Amino acid sequence: QGQLVESGGGLVQAGGSLRLSCAASGRTFVGYAMGWFRQAPGKEREFVAAITWSDNTPYYKDSVKGRFTISRDNAKTVYLQMNSLKPEDTAVYFCAADRQVHSIVLLGTPDYWGQGTQVTVSS
Secondary structure (H helix, E strand, O other): OOEEEEEOOEEEEOOOOEEEEEEEEOOOOOOOEEEEEEEOOOOOOEEEEEEOOOOOOEEEOHHHOOOEEEEEOOOOEEEEEEOOOOHHHOEEEEEEEEOOHHHHHHHOOOOEEEOOEEEEEEO
8 A cells, every 4th residue: 555645844934835745655656647636624625736657748727827837857756846825825735646647637536645734824
């Protein structure tokens, strides 16, 4: 069984930046698309960004385009660079992995989930 472990969350002022990391533990995710979701208090979990395995094509939620960048450096680590953060970006951010990117982007049902890392943006 593989696990995904997020890190890099924290408290930042509006307009600031954070870089989230997601590392695979116990296995690699060769051939897997990887992505990020978030869940704010009282709201449903929502898709934020994803990246394919084959050619590193990125996908983004409209409200984060131009501010967030997803990247991966191998089959074990994926990153989410978050710039120009807004208070509405406050949420628990979850890493995810699935062999099919549409399971992340469209269905929200990836096979693997991380435990989440808190991001708080103060105004």
